[in-house]
Amino acid sequence: MTIDVEKTLAKLSITQKIKLLSGLGWWHTEPVEEYGIPSMRMSDGPNGVRGTRFFNGVPSSCFPSSTGLGASFDVDLAYKVGVALGEECRAKGCHILLGPTVNTQRSPLGGRSFESFAEDPTLNGLIAAAYINGVQSKGVSATIKHFVANDQEFERFSISSDVSERALREIYLKPFQLALKHSNPWALMSSYNRVNGVHVSESSWLLDDILRKEWGFKGLIMSDWIGVYSTAESIKAGVDLEMPGPTVMRGKAVERSLAAQKLFVSDIDDRSRKVLELLQKAYASGIPFDAPEEGVDTPELRKLLREAAADSIVLLKNDNNLLPLTSESKVKSIAVIGPNAKYAFSSGGGSARLLESYTVTPLQGIEAGAKELGLDVKFTLGATTHKLNPLLDPSITLPDGSEKGALLEFWNKSPINGFATAKSQLSENDNLAPCDWSCTTKVSNCVLLDGVDESKVEKDCFLRYSTVFTPEESGTYEFSLILAGTGNLFFDGKLIIDLSTAPIPGDYFMGLGTAEVKAQVPDLKAGQGYRLEVRASNHAYVRQTPIIPNWGGLRIGAIRAVEPEDALKDAIQLAESSDVAILVVGLNHDWESEGYDRPDLELPGLTNRLVTGVLKANPKTIVINQSGSSVVFPWIDEATTVLQAFYGGNELGNGIADVLFGKVNPSAKLSLTFPKRLEDVPSYPSYGNKGQEHGRILYNEGVFVGYRGYQVKNLAPMFPFGFGLSYSTFELSALNCSDVSPEGSFTVSFTIKNTGKVDGREVAQVYISDDEASLPRPERELKAFKKVALKAGESQIVEVNLDREALGFFDERRGEWVAEKGTFSVLIGVSSEDIKLKGNVEMKNKLAWRGL
Known part of the structure; x- marks a missing residue:
């Protein structure tokens, strides 16, 4: 069955058209049964498919948090995750997945920072595009969100993100723009907040002028849940669908606006047409309407969940080559210590959480890996760091x-x-x-x-x-x-x-x-x-x-109940009596969640005392931090071996074990900067409840967000964006840059060699620096990346194609993108701070453009 959009639209009464503009309950669109218009079903994402229930729903697969998937720097993995999410949507009769989230991580304090892929718009946008292409390959609509500058939870329904147009374009709109350029999301969700004083759901400049006219977006725009605050204004601006139902701002209110000629029938036609166009895709997908919900659990899916968990883990330090733990390590006993070891923190909190089909805790994964090597494992808690008591x-x-x-x-x-x-x-x-x-x-x-x-x-x-x-x-x-x-x-x-x-x-x-x-x-x-x-x-x-x-x-x-000092003492004694200590610490979904921001970057409770004590007791200690975004490590100089695990989904524990025991050579890179202190974060202090000025947040750092801000101030972070180690070593050489075409396109090629003894993968990062800019620009900006798998001793020539996007900035005076005449540096690095190769390209004539 299918639907002819224009013929159906012509048959509908104005009342029926208005009905299409709001949701039916939490997860469905309104039907018009007399004309064969069923309810489309949607579900939260972004790292799983919850289905239609918060309570007692069908269990779901939980993939790593988006910061973890972003840390993989792997577009192929993002595509495969998207495909798996699309397949689970089909099993649950879901036509619309509410993800991915691509809000730029302006501050690691953001309650939903873990939901976005990166602090950098290029990494954010390209991983999102692969995810979207994967989801929609299964006939399921992806919903890119939250458009735009929805970067904090404090007063999220009313706060005004006051930001220059240049920063808005280059940092906050850019991941959406890149995702639209490299994929075709069928739906987009407007955000709760205001931008420069106007709610996004009422901003015709953002939703119509930029999104639809300038970028050519053809899909449906829905509101965030209870994110519509007006009737005529939101419809005129371009919000097609108010969610959830029953309607508050539409229905009879639309009829009154029509009577007052604040709206016209053509406005209602424009909005209801988009609902019908998405319904046309839902029909084409073959996903039944009002279908029973089923879970998915196959060996292939479990393998992908495990792969994604391992590939999101970043090796931050391995100074003494303690890792990997193998049969040659001469280790007989392992102490597993820490508040995050015995619990499976698969995701951050809020709408991203779901009922997992199964989970593997870090302790379970380590015990299974140790058993294969005949190693003895003992556990003790060490410290309690929960915000709320663990569930029963x-x-x-x-x-x-x-x-x-x-x-x-x-x-x-x-x-x-x-x-x-x-x-x-x-x-x-x-x-x-x-x-x-x-x-x-x-x-x-x-x-x-x-x-x-x-x-x-x-x-x-x-x-x-x-x-x-x-x-x-x-x-x-x-x-x-x-x-x-x-x-x-x-x-x-x-x-x-x-x-x-x-x-x-x-x-x-x-x-x-x-x-x-x-x-x-x-x-x-x-x-x-x-x-x-x-x-x-x-x-x-x-x-x-x-x-x-x-x-x-x-x-x-x-x-x-444990006495804090006794728990610390037990942990130190166990660490002393074991060959190796594995310390699993961090945050959880109570600390990082939709609805509130973090007050600081500290690890909770007595975590730092625990880490310091165990490091002193046993130099052979592996510290694993689990968090969705940055935290500070005051003990980092004393630790020789450190991993960042993020929230790893169902297979978190096995993913950690695979890296620890060498089944997987780590290849992830940090998708956001880890600062030495909160005061170094570029958005400090203009962030959250302490940074607001009578309902406004001033984006004072402009385009200098994330690593750009550290570089312009010459501040060394604890760990830079794009950083991550391997059990192997790599060498980059032979950089060659082609001429820049009149349209701004050019090619960069170089050689990567695995100079180590084990197979591995390296992420080559291409940064561009404008050597002759007419206005302040970042020292360097990520414009492309390539993940390359190499056997020990193997070399490969890598070729990366770039276009005018890599050279341009937004000129507010002219309202257009500009790539100026002059020389640009091409920097090939393995992090934003570790540049291995440098070349140049020349733009012979100025180039200006609008749109994608």
Whole structure:
């Protein structure tokens, strides 16, 4: 089946056309069934396909965070990841994937920095293009987002990114422009924020003049979720689809704007036509409408997940050649230490998170790799660094003991007097009224935005969460509870946390939940089951009128209580008694998340004391940091062996193990600069809540973002953009640069040789410097890169084609791109600071242009 866009448009009434301009619930477009227009389905990305549910959805494959995929510098890998995401979309009946994110990482403090590929627009845009081409090869629409300058979470709905047009064009619009040039995304998402005082969803200059007219974008423009703040203005500007539904700014409001002639039928036709054009592609894909959702789990997919995890890991230091650990390393015992070792932090937080089909923790991966070599592995925590207590998920069983998980029951009326009040204890038989609906779940973080039968359960309801908690180790445990509403946590029938009497407000559940409250229970026995029960009402939560109606939620955590000094002492003793220590530290999805920015670049808790102590106890210590963006390492000079792992998806643990034990020779390069201190970041201090000026953020650094800013100030970072080591060594030679054509095209060629003893891959980075610029330009800018696989001793000639984009800057006076007459340096490096070859090209005549 297909659809003729113009014929269908001609048949629709104005009311039906208006209906097409807003969503149906969270994840669908509105249907017009009498004319054969079904609902298209969409799903969050960018590093997985969640499907249509936040709660109790179909498990999904989680690929490495975008900063990790960007660090691969591998467009072929990005394409394969896109293909796999497209295939999972098809399995879930999804026509539109809400990714990739290509917002330039202006500051590593950004809560969603991990969602974008790089601080550099060229790397960001080219990896995005490959990802998009992969997704759309399966007939699924990619949605490039968030257009544009959506670089912080603080006041994200209202903040104005005040930026010069030159910086906007060269840094923030550029990754979108490059992605459009090298792919053809079928959809684009406008951002929440304002740019120079105007909300992007109302900016005809950005959405119509630049995106559609100048760049020739033909696809659909949708809003970010609740990112439309006007009716006529957003439609005139070019936002085709308001998401999610039900509509707030369209519907009847459009009819009134038509009556007032603020809008005309032609405006509605322009917007609804784009919805129908995307529907035409959905029909062509063969993906059914309203299909059941299924997961994907094949050996081929697991292999790709593992490959992506390993290829996103950056080797930062290997001073004493401690890595790789092989049968020749004379290692018999390994101490695995650290708060990130035993948990699988596959992704950052917020809309990027999903229910993984499976996970492999770093500890599990290391144990499996060590077993192959006959090595003894022991683990100790060392320090706790969680922001919220770790979830119960691995340790809970249904009350009847039949399987892992918990029972969740709902009542529209209180099932017994005092149900959600602070009773001192529970009776075995409370004579509760029969529930109106129930389900089981395998999680202890229940965000009830969906997944509840709304035909049976009202939004204002009571709920009970029942499970059996079985600790892995004996000892005192600290439990915690957060609620969207009021209620209590009972342990073996006794009240341990009271959130019904006077709950303290917190920032969970869109800022409408309680603060996390904790309580300790002593003397739990390993392997013994204990009843946990939450009784709650979401009445107080519903009364606050959340922006998007839902059933509230709960979050229960637990961790064995440890004395910080004892944990540090245990870690140091284990490190001393082991041949090698592997220290896994970093951040997690509670520290890096949509909804808030980080206050600093520090590792949390006692992490730095732990690292310093273990390094002193055992010089043969491998430090693995896991974070989605930059952190600072005050102990870096003492450490000889350091890896940056990012958030590695399902196969995080195996990816780490493959690099540690030499199955994979690391080849990733940093996709963002790691500074020595926060004050060195180019956007400091004009960033976040401390940098805003009455609702405005001034982009004072202009085009000097990321590594460009460090170079112009002659500031040495801790690790520069593009840096990464290998177990092999490489030599670059024989640079040759062709003449520049009148159109600005030229070719660069050079030779790479693997001078080491093992096969490996090197990323050659092509930077351009304008030697005779008429205005301040960065010292050098990445304009191309090539990842080359070479066997030991092998050489290869690499050829890179560049065009006018590599030479130009944006001239605000004329509103056009300019490549000036003169000499340009061509710099071939293995990082932004390590330049191996230098040549020149000459632009004989000035060139100016607009568009792609």
